[in-house]
Amino acid sequence: MIKAGIIGATGYAGAELVRILLRHKEVEIGWFGSRSYIDQNYASIYQNLFRLVDETCLDDDLEKLVDAVDVVFTATPQGYLASVLKEKYLKQAKFIDLSADYRLKKVSVYEQWYKIKHQSPQFLTEAVYGLCELNRADITRARLVANPGCYTTCSILTAYPLVKEGLIDPDTLIIDAKSGTSGAGRGAKTANLFCEVNESIKAYGIASHRHTPEIEEQLSCAAGRKIRISFTPHLVPMNRGILATVYASLAKKADKSLPKEEEIRAAYQKYYGNEAFIRLLEPGVYPETRWVEGSNYVDINWKLDERTGRVILIGALDNLVKGAAGQAVQNMNLLFGFPETEGLDFVPVFP
Numbered sequence: 001m002i003k004a005g006i007i008g009a010t011g012y013a014g015a016e017l018v019r020i021l022l023r024h025k026e027v028e029i030g031w032f033g034s035r036s037y038i039d040q041n042y043a044s045i046y047q048n049l050f051r052l053v054d055e056t057c058l059d060d061d062l063e064k065l066v067d068a069v070d071v072v073f074t075a076t077p078q079g080y081l082a083s084v085l086k087e088k089y090l091k092q093a094k095f096i097d098l099s100a101d102y103r104l105k106k107v108s109v110y111e112q113w114y115k116i117k118h119q120s121p122q123f124l125t126e127a128v129y130g131l132c133e134l135n136r137a138d139i140t141r142a143r144l145v146a147n148p149g150c151y152t153t154c155s156i157l158t159a160y161p162l163v164k165e166g167l168i169d170p171d172t173l174i175i176d177a178k179s180g181t182s183g184a185g186r187g188a189k190t191a192n193l194f195c196e197v198n199e200s201i202k203a204y205g206i207a208s209h210r211h212t213p214e215i216e217e218q219l220s221c222a223a224g225r226k227i228r229i230s231f232t233p234h235l236v237p238m239n240r241g242i243l244a245t246v247y248a249s250l251a252k253k254a255d256k257s258l259p260k261e262e263e264i265r266a267a268y269q270k271y272y273g274n275e276a277f278i279r280l281l282e283p284g285v286y287p288e289t290r291w292v293e294g295s296n297y298v299d300i301n302w303k304l305d306e307r308t309g310r311v312i313l314i315g316a317l318d319n320l321v322k323g324a325a326g327q328a329v330q331n332m333n334l335l336f337g338f339p340e341t342e343g344l345d346f347v348p349v350f351p
Contacts, residue, residue: 002336005031005068005093007060008075012182013098015046016325017073022052024329024343026336029053030069033060066092071332074098075325083119090123090143094335096328102127102146103214113210129218130331131156132340133275139334147331150323151177151211151233154244156218157278157298158315161267163222167259168248168311170219170227177244178234180289183319197237209233240320241289246313250304261304264311268300276341277322277330287316294318294349296326321346 004021008014009032021027032042037057043049045057065072066089074081075098082101089095104110107121118124128142129135131153139145148156155175162168178201184192191197212231220226250258265280272278279299281287287299298317305312317323326344333340 001026001028002070003028003030003068004071004073004332005029005033005065006073006075007031007033007065007080008073008098009042010034010037010045010057010186011075012186012320013324014073014075016320017075017328018042018046018049018053020321020325020329020343022049026338026342027332029055031065032057033065034058035060062086062089069093071096071335073328073332078114079116079119081120085120085123085144094143094145094332096130096145096147096331096335098147098324098328100146100149100210100214102144103129103148103152104217109213109217113213130327131218132327132330132334133157133272133278134160134218136334139331140337142335145328145331145335147324147328149211149214150183150242150317150319151179151209151231151244152214152218153323153327154242154298154315154317155211155215155231155246157272158244158300158313159219159246159248160222161271162248162264162311162313163219164271165263165267166251167264167267169251170223170229170248172247172249172310173219173227173229174247175215175229175231175244176234176247177231177242178236179242179319180236180238180240182239183242183323184235197235199237201234201236203232203234205233207232238289240293240318242317242319242323243287243289244313244315246315247310248313249310258306258309264302264304268302272300277344287314289316289318290350292316292318292322292348294321295346296322296330296344297348298322318348 034057071094078099127144127146128138130145130147281301300315302313
C-alpha cells in the first residue's frame with residue numbers, strides 16, 4: 001500500500017483523481033491539497049463523495065507533503081510545479097504533473113507558447129513524457145512524469161502508428177478536435193457560462209493553441225524528423241469528451257503505389273493490438289465520445305479515401321480520465337509496479 005498526495009484536488013482533474021484512487025487496491029490518499037478550500041471538508045465541495053471521503057483540504061506545503069506520501073499528483077495550472085520543485089523533493093517522492101511544465105523539452109518552446117518563464121529547466125531532461133502506450137519502459141524508471149494533455153493524448157495516439165510506419169506524409173497532418181467544457185477547468189469564466197456555450201460550437205486557439213507544439217514534438221519523434229501540423233480545437237456544449245478527426249495524405253512508396261487498407265490496419269494492430277486501453281473498432285464503426293465517457297479507453301478507427309489519396313483517422317476519449325486523471329493513475333501504476341489496469345477498469349457510462 002502506498003500513499004498519494006494531490007495538489008489541486010478540488011479542480012475537475014483533481015476530483016477525478018480522487019474518484020479513481022478511492023477504488024484503487026494499492027493506494028491510500030494521504031493529502032487533499034487545495035489553496036482555495038483549506039480546512040474545508042472535501043465532500044462538501046464534491047457532494048458525490050459524501051460518506052466516501054471524510055477528510056479536510058490541506059495546503060500545498062511540499063516540505064510536509066513529500067514526507068507524508070510516496071507519490072505526488074499536481075493537478076495545477078502551468079508554472080506551479082516548475083516554480084517549487086526541488087531535487088530533494090524528487091528524492092523523497094515521485095511526481096506526476098498534470099500541467100505542461102515538463103512536457104516540452106525545449107525551454108524556449110515552452111516559454112513561447114505558454115507565455116511564462118520556466119523556473120526549473122534543469123528537470124526537463126529527466127522528465128518522462130507519460131504517454132503510457134508509447135513510453136512504458138521509460139516511465140517505470142522515472143522520478144518525474146509529465147502527464148500529457150487531453151487533446152494531445154487523443155491526437156498523438158490516433159496518428160502515431162501511421163506516422164511511425166511511414167504510411168502517411170506527416171507534413172500534411174491536419175487535426176480537427178472537439179472538447180467538452182470540463183477541459184477548460186473549474187474556474188469561473190464568462191466564456192464558459194451555460195448561456196455562452198449551450199446551443200453553440202466554436203473554434204478557439206486557432207493556429208495558436210498551446211497543445212500544438214506538444215503534438216508536434218511527439219509525432220516528430222515518431223517520424224524521425226521535425227514536422228509541423230495544423231491543429232484547431234473546438235468547444236462543444238457537453239461535459240466530457242474529446243473527438244479528434246485527423247486528416248493526412250498517404251505516403252507514396254517506391255513503386256508509386258499507395259498503402260492499402262490491410263497495411264493501415266496492420267500498423268494499428270502492431271502498436272495497439274495488445275493495449276488494454278486502446279480499442280480498435282471494427283471496420284465501418286467510428287468513435288463517439290458517448291462510448292468512452294467515464295472510462296480510460298481510447299477508441300480509434302480510420303477511413304481510407306481513395307478518391308483524394310488521403311486517410312481520415314478518428315479518435316475519442318474522456319478528457320478527464322484518459323486525457324488527465326486516468327492516465328496519471330496509469331502512470332502511477334507503472335512507476336510502482338502495479339498492474340497497469342488497477343483502479344482503471346471502469347465500464348464506460350451510458351447514457
